[in-house]
Structure formats: structure tokens, C-alpha cells
Amino acid sequence: MTAVTGAVLVTGACASPGGVAGISTLPPAPAAGAVAATPDAVTAMLPSPTATYVPKVRPPVKWPEADEPVQVPPPKVSDYTYAFPVKDCRTTYESRLLVLPKTTIWSARGCSFVSPVNGVVDEVNIKNRWKRSTDRGADREGRFVTVIGDDGVRYLGGHLDRVAPGITPGTRVSVGQVLGQVGNSGNARYTASNLYFAISWKTDPSLWWVRRGMVNPWDYLDAWMNGNPTLSPRDEMRAVMNQTGAAPRCVTLCASKPVVKPTPKPKSTQKPPKPEDENITVGG
Numbered sequence: 279m280t281a282v283t284g285a286v287l288v289t290g291a292c293a294s295p296g297g298v299a300g301i302s303t304l305p306p307a308p309a310a311g312a313v314a315a316t317p318d319a320v321t322a323m324l325p326s327p328t329a330t331y332v333p334k335v336r337p338p339v340k341w342p343e344a345d346e347p348v349q350v351p352p353p354k355v356s357d358y359t360y361a362f363p364v365k366d367c368r369t370t371y372e373s374r375l376l377v378l379p380k381t382t383i384w385s386a387r388g389c390s391f392v393s394p395v396n397g398v399v400d401e402v403n404i405k406n407r408w409k410r411s412t413d414r415g416a417d418r419e420g421r422f423v424t425v426i427g428d429d430g431v432r433y434l435g436g437h438l439d440r441v442a443p444g445i446t447p448g449t450r451v452s453v454g455q456v457l458g459q460v461g462n463s464g465n466a467r468y469t470a471s472n473l474y475f476a477i478s479w480k481t482d483p484s485l486w487w488v489r490r491g492m493v494n495p496w497d498y499l500d501a502w503m504n505g506n507p508t509l510s511p512r513d514e515m516r517a518v519m520n521q522t523g524a525a526p527r528c529v530t531l532c533a534s535k536p537v538v539k540p541t542p543k544p545k546s547t548q549k550p551p552k553p554e555d556e557n558i559t560v561g562g
Contacts, residue, residue: 356510358395358429361454362503363475365390371475373496378530380476380491381499387471389460391435392453394502397427399449399457401483404441406463413465414534416486419474420464423457424489426480429512434489436474437466475499477511479519487528492518 362369367389371381401424408417419436423445426432439461451457462471476491477498483489493515501509 352506352508354508355506356429356508356512358427358508358510358512359453360395360498360502360507360509361392362499363391363394363433363435364460364473365392365454365456367460371496371499373500375494378476378491379494380474381495383460383473383475383499384470385460385473387439387459387461389471389473390456391423391438391458391460391473393425393451393455393457394433395425395427395429395431395453397425397429397433397451399445399447399451400424400426400432400480401489402441402445402447408464408467410465410467412535412537415490415528415532418465419490420466421458421461422464422474425451425457429510430479431511431515432478432480432489434474434476434478434491436476436490437462437464437472439463439471477515479515479524481525485525487530487532488526492522 364383364385367385369383369385369389371383373381376382401422403420403422406420408414408420419434421438421441422434422436423438423441424432424434435457437460438458441458442456445451445457460471460473462469464474466472466474474490475495476489477493477495478488478491481488493511495511498509498511501507
């Protein structure tokens, strides 16, 4: 009996190496169909495929129709209404100071020069007196018309091709009334047609340098064309006149060219010989 028991213990010890109380230290056997893992293998768990997401197409949002924009007139900033001085024609002009406080409005020949405001015609020059040889300051604007507006401001339109019929000093004119046609008279003879436009105040005709411009005009031209037709140069004109005086002296482009008299040819003391056909012998 003792021998049988010893044999059983020896057999159990061999069947369970390292085990204690019948518990084996060997790893469990893999299940049927499983792949045995190796020490260097990495096992990844792949997610099972899911259904593809298809976004729902929503119908476009239909916004309510908006009303037409309401045209709001510009605020009235003076008691006077003005018009751009060239009517129904394409124009360009400089908006910066070029020697004198005036502007050149480039436009096609024959375009209408109109009164910028209600007023009375002051000066009219229908004859082009300018000559390149003398370049007199009073003649540089060629044919021109000036208007004293109801706002007290004087407006000059020069380099005209002609003055409109019936436009004479003392004639009452209304804003937008045709005063003449654009040209290139005066010292614009060698340039394209344009309107010499200037703003000043009424003075004696001998003070021609006042007539040709004392107030920068482009801000008012911009407003009359695209902004506010009631923007008035009245206040700025008065401010400039108070600063310079009503009769300032000329300081820019004042002198005319000296008149050069042609040198008379010296008279010859000898009589020129008669042509041969006049030396005719009579009776021989």
C-alpha cells in the first residue's frame, strides 16, 4: 500500500510541473480554430463596418423679397440751387490747384455752357482779342460770359466758341440756361476745347485778375454734379475777399509780353534800274 501511494505522488508531480495542490502552471490550450499568438505578434481589433453617412439635402431658403430702396434727397444746405456749368456732355476736370484758383473743364466743342445759378449777366466778350505775341492777361479767356448770381458770387465761363444770342450785360438768366458753346478761344487756341471756369466776386473790369478766379471751384463742381446741388461757394468767397480785400493786386501771371515793333527797312538812296523792256528807243 505504501508503495502504491508513492507511485501516485511521483506520477502527479510529473504531470503538473511547478504546480501546487494540483494547479498547473502551463498556459491554457488554445481554443479550436484559434491562431496561436507569438511573443512578437501585435493583435489589432478592427472595427466592424458601419453604414455610410449621407447628409440630407435641404431646400434653399427663400428669403422674403425686399422693397425697392428709397431715394433720400441730399440735405438742403443753402437757399440756392446750382447746376454743373457744362450740360449734356461728357466732361473731365482737375480737382487740384494748377497755378490759379480755377479749373479747366474738358469737353467737346459746341457743348453748352450754362449758368450755374439764377442771376444777372455782368460781362460779355464776343470777340477773341488774344494774341500769342502779346499774351495780354485781360484777353486770355477769349470769348467769355460772367454772371453775378443771386448768391452774390461771380461765375466766369471762358474759352467759348461763341456766346448765345441775347446774352448781354444786364440780362436776367436762370440756373441751367445756355450762355454759350464750349471752344478754345483765347490762349487755349493750341489746346483741345474746354471751358475755363472760375469763381470770384464783382469788381471793376480793369481788375481782370479777380475775374479769372479767386476761389477753388472743384468741391462745388463735385457737389453740383454728383452730390448736393445746394452747396454754395458764397461763404468761402466772402472769406477769401475779406482776406485779400475786394480789389487785391495781381501777383500771378500778371505781365503781358512786350510789344515788339518791327524795325523799318532802310530806304535806298539809289533808284533801282529800269527793266530792260522799259528802255525803248522811240523813232529810230
